[in-house]
Amino acid sequence: MKNGIFITILIILLLFVSVIIFIKYFRQGTINVDQTPSSINPNNSKSSRIVSLSFQPEHLALKASETGVLTVSLNGQYLVNAVDLDMTFNPEDIQITGIAPGKIFNNPEELVKKIDATGHILYTLGAAQASTASGTLAVLTITPLTKKGSGKILITSKTIVADVSGRALIVVPSSDLTYDIQ
Numbered sequence: 001m002k003n004g005i006f007i008t009i010l011i012i013l014l015l016f017v018s019v020i021i022f023i024k025y026f027r028q029g030t031i032n033v034d035q036t037p038s039s040i041n042p043n044n045s046k047s048s049r050i051v052s053l054s055f056q057p058e059h060l061a062l063k064a065s066e067t068g069v070l071t072v073s074l075n076g077q078y079l080v081n082a083v084d085l086d087m088t089f090n091p092e093d094i095q096i097t098g099i100a101p102g103k104i105f106n107n108p109e110e111l112v113k114k115i116d117a118t119g120h121i122l123y124t125l126g127a128a129q130a131s132t133a134s135g136t137l138a139v140l141t142i143t144p145l146t147k148k149g150s151g152k153i154l155i156t157s158k159t160i161v162a163d164v165s166g167r168a169l170i171v172v173p174s175s176d177l178t179y180d181i182q
Contacts, residue, residue, distance in 0.1 A: 051076030102136030
């Protein structure tokens with residue numbers, strides 16, 4: 001009985017500490033006038049709180065024996081310091097052999113880097129210093145698993161981009177990546 005109470009208290013304490021760390025990390029500081037680019041809309045209307053995500057290139061042609069590299073770019077107007085990138089792919093056609101941060105953040109921290117066998121990618125990046133939301137967010141390395149085929153890598157609606165105040169921005173994927181294996 002005492003062990004059960006101890007474990008319950010320990011779990012509650014760990015959850016509490018996790019929430020504190022999350023709030024401290026994602027809600028660091030406020031935007032000073034010096035940090036705010038002139039392109040940021042001061043009225044903060046919902047329609048202007050949009051960022052887009054896109055792949056470069058939008059189409060990748062691979063030979064069965066070669067590895068491909070693509071980037072995910074983030075475009076917008078807001079100061080951003082956290083991104084939770086959620087993507088899917090067909091694990092029977094391709095394997096994502098690597099994912100690394102792009103150059104959008106200075107000294108980013110990779111909080112979650114999960115590529116699973118079901119074709120799901122979860123990649124969470126954060127940085128103490130905010131970045132204007134335009135640039136390369138992530139670099140992916142792809143290896144074909146079949147000799148022929150085609151498919152897509154999709155950015156899901158579960159993707160979250162947070163501004164410096166910790167508010168989620170509206171994410172609009174502007175392109176999916178299509179690939180052909182020849």
